[in-house]
Amino acid sequence: MQSVKGGYTPDCTVTGTVVNGVFVETKGASPTNYITLKVNVTKPGPLKITTDVVKGVYFNGVGTFDKTGNQEVTLVSNGTAEAGSVGLYSFKLLDAANKNAVLCTPASKIEIQANQATMACNMPYAVINSTMKMNTTVSGASATIAIPVEFSSTGPYNISATAAGVTLKASGTITQIATPTTINFQAVGKPNQANNTDGIVFILTDALGTSCPRNIIIVPTKGSTKDYPANTCKDAMADNGGAGVAPNGEYWIKPTQYTGSAMKTLCNMTNGQTMVWSYSEQTARNIYMTATSGIPSTYKFSSDMPINDNNYTSETINYANFRMSKTAMAAIGVDNGTLPSLTSTGTTTNTKWRFRVVSTLANASKIDDINAMDNYIEFNPYNGYAFTSTYGDTNGAHLFTGKLNGKVISYSPSTYDSMNATTYFYGAPVSERIYGYTGAPAGQPNYFGGFGSTTEVSGHFFDCNNGQQTCGPANLVVSPANKVIQVFVY
Numbered sequence: 095m096q097s098v099k100g101g102y103t104p105d106c107t108v109t110g111t112v113v114n115g116v117f118v119e120t121k122g123a124s125p126t127n128y129i130t131l132k133v134n135v136t137k138p139g140p141l142k143i144t145t146d147v148v149k150g151v152y153f154n155g156v157g158t159f160d161k162t163g164n165q166e167v168t169l170v171s172n173g174t175a176e177a178g179s180v181g182l183y184s185f186k187l188l189d190a191a192n193k194n195a196v197l198c199t200p201a202s203k204i205e206i207q208a209n210q211a212t213m214a215c216n217m218p219y220a221v222i223n224s225t226m227k228m229n230t231t232v233s234g235a236s237a238t239i240a241i242p243v244e245f246s247s248t249g250p251y252n253i254s255a256t257a258a259g260v261t262l263k264a265s266g267t268i269t270q271i272a273t274p275t276t277i278n279f280q281a282v283g284k285p286n287q288a289n290n291t292d293g294i295v296f297i298l299t300d301a302l303g304t305s306c307p308r309n310i311i312i313v314p315t316k317g318s319t320k321d322y323p324a325n326t327c328k329d330a331m332a333d334n335g336g337a338g339v340a341p342n343g344e345y346w347i348k349p350t351q352y353t354g355s356a357m358k359t360l361c362n363m364t365n366g367q368t369m370v371w372s373y374s375e376q377t378a379r380n381i382y383m384t385a386t387s388g389i390p391s392t393y394k395f396s397s398d399m400p401i402n403d404n405n406y407t408s409e410t411i412n413y414a415n416f417r418m419s420k421t422a423m424a425a426i427g428v429d430n431g432t433l434p435s436l437t438s439t440g441t442t443t444n445t446k447w448r449f450r451v452v453s454t455l456a457n458a459s460k461i462d463d464i465n466a467m468d469n470y471i472e473f474n475p476y477n478g479y480a481f482t483s484t485y486g487d488t489n490g491a492h493l494f495t496g497k498l499n500g501k502v503i504s505y506s507p508s509t510y511d512s513m514n515a516t517t518y519f520y521g522a523p524v525s526e527r528i529y530g531y532t533g534a535p536a537g538q539p540n541y542f543g544g545f546g547s548t549t550e551v552s553g554h555f556f557d558c559n560n561g562q563q564t565c566g567p568a569n570l571v572v573s574p575a576n577k578v579i580q581v582f583v584y
Contacts, residue, residue, distance in 0.1 A: 101137030102159065104187055104197050111187070111200035116252045116301050117151050117175040118210045124303035126254055127171035128153070131187075135159045142191040143169060148204050149179035154190065175206045182206075207250050211268045213298065214246040215306040221293045222310045224281075228288035228318045229334040229341060232260060232281045239281055241308055242274035243298070253277070255296040258287035258312060262296060288314035290322075317345030320406055323356035325349050325429040328366030328584060337365055342461040344411060349425030351436055355406035357418070360580075362461050366430075367448055367582035370423050372416040374455050375572040378579075381415070413458035413578060426583055445583065448472045452578040465577070471496040 105111065115126030131143070138161060144154040153169035183204045187197040225236040243253065245268050255262045260283035268275060287294055293309030314322045317330030323346040324330035330347065334340035340363040347368065348356040360369040373382075400419035402412040418426075427433040432445040452458050453465035460466075473494035495504045 101139045102133040102135045102141070104143075104200075105132040105134070106187065106198035106200040108201045111202050113202045113204055115171075115254065116205040116207050116210075117149075117171075118207055118301055119175045119179050120177050121210075121302060122174045123151060123171035124299070124301060126252070126299050126301055126303070127151075129155075129169040129171075131155070131167050131169055132164065133167060134164055135162045138162065140191060141167060142189070143167070143197070144188050144190040144194065145169070146186045146188060147173065148183045148185050149206060150174050150176040151204065151206075152185075156190075179206045180208045207252075207301070209249040210301045211245045211249040211251040212247045212302055213251075213253065213300045213304045213306050214244040215304070216244055217307075219306075219308055222308055224311050225313065226260065226281060226285050226310075227313045228285045228315045230315065231284045237281050239279045239310065240276050241279055241298070241310075243277050243306075244274045245271055247271070251277075252301045253279075253298050255279075255298045255308070257296045258285050258294045259283045260285050260296075260312075262298075285312045288312045288318045288322075290314055317347060317361070320346045320356045320358070320409065322346070323348040326366065326426050327359070327361035327363070327368040328430055330361055331363045331366040334363070337363065339363075344459065347426075349422060349429050351428055352422050352425040354419070354422065355404055357403050357422070358405050358409060358411055359416075359418075360411065360413075360459060360461075362448075362582060362584075364461075365584055367584040368426055369416075369580055369582050370418045370426070371581040372411070372413045372458060372578060374414045374458075374576050374578045376455075376576050377415045379572050411459070414455055423583065430584065446472055446474055448582040448584070450580050450582070452580060454575045455578055458578045458580070466580075468497050468500040 110132040112130045114128050114130065115124065117123065117127060129145075138159050141155065141157045141159055143156075145152045151171065151173040153171055155167050155169040157167065159165065183206065184199055185204055186199050188194040189197050219242075222239065222241055224239045226232055226239075227236070239262065241262075241264075243251075245251070248268050248271060250265070250267050252265045253263070260281055262279040262281050264277045264279040266277070285294075290311050290313050293311045296308050296310050297305050298308055299305045315330070316322060316333035317324035317327075318334070324333065326347055326349060327345060330345045331337060331340045340361075342361065342363050344358055345361045346356045346358050348354075360372070361367065362369075398420045399417055400422070401415055401417040403416065403418040403422060405411060421436065424433065424436045427445055428436060430445065448470060450466040450470040452460070452463045457463040457465075471494050495502075497503060
């Protein structure tokens, strides 16, 4: 049944409405008693759901949906189970915002038990080993984790814990209190944290609300921790599920031939792109640029200006001003199999660069930023490390594909003197620029900027003041959004 006012439809199947934990007769609700409810939201707005009262207990949830689509909500438990009410009971979901209209009777049931064994917490506890691996869905042998548990009373037990994207559950009956009993917990989820030394803290909680911590090992994947860095984002991608499966985001890398510390950078796991440079309009204007000469020549890609690449201690990426050293970039090329050595100057046709412009500094870590998806350039280098060449395929103009303001653009020599004469990428990337296309929006002809010293290539990724089609450094303005330009290699 569709909620009349709520703008959502609940999933009342066993998997769509999951009752967590059990109630114990004469005992009040505990944190382990809750319902996870999947809903399809058809209209943003208030949420107010309750259940009918079953043997003295019920669940409810309130909130606001701010978007449409499939979502999950939590209904918390209330009340005290009546004496003599042991059993499984059906319940109804009610639309509390619509005079408690019945939404459905879920397939799952509320469980009430006569008594429960109570855990005892006698610390300290040893770290529990497991084969759970970060960014890898728990399955097979890793789905069962043996944990010693102490009890202060006998009876049935229902114990659960959730941490790092994983939920543990165990149930059974304990008949005598002696030394700790080893219980097999079933694990479900995909770990999003890892620690193979001290473990990740899981708080085991029984049906009566008693809680005991346990540290459980989750094995890191390459790049998930600074003490287990990947060689490159491609290397991290392979160990985190492969292309299109590994999550986009921040990873730790340390190229094989790079002698510095591991560094955290941004990875695009569509194909293992490694971010080597990132800085904002404000950084360019206030630090690297002058009103008369544009970008200093020392800031060209051919110069060696590592900035904030050694973030081993801070463990954060300064997206407003981040740049790797030339040695690190060359080492990435070697590990990706595109360069035979750090000193190679051979053609690197298997390497690609990707330049993109992100909408705001706040979105700098988002691979799926809309502006970056609509404004990017990808090209193969001409020679060298792909960051030292001055000239490209045709008079300094490189073959490329990409988008500018959402419009698909490309350049090839066959159209150099015709329709694409004003749409080409120049320099790659000592002084790169996009001259736009016929009918390009005003103020956007040099959206990917330039690192040269002449006025026509110093447009950078700023906007031209007053909507001018072209402008020199003195007429460039920083957007209110403070856009970010980023460079990836893969």
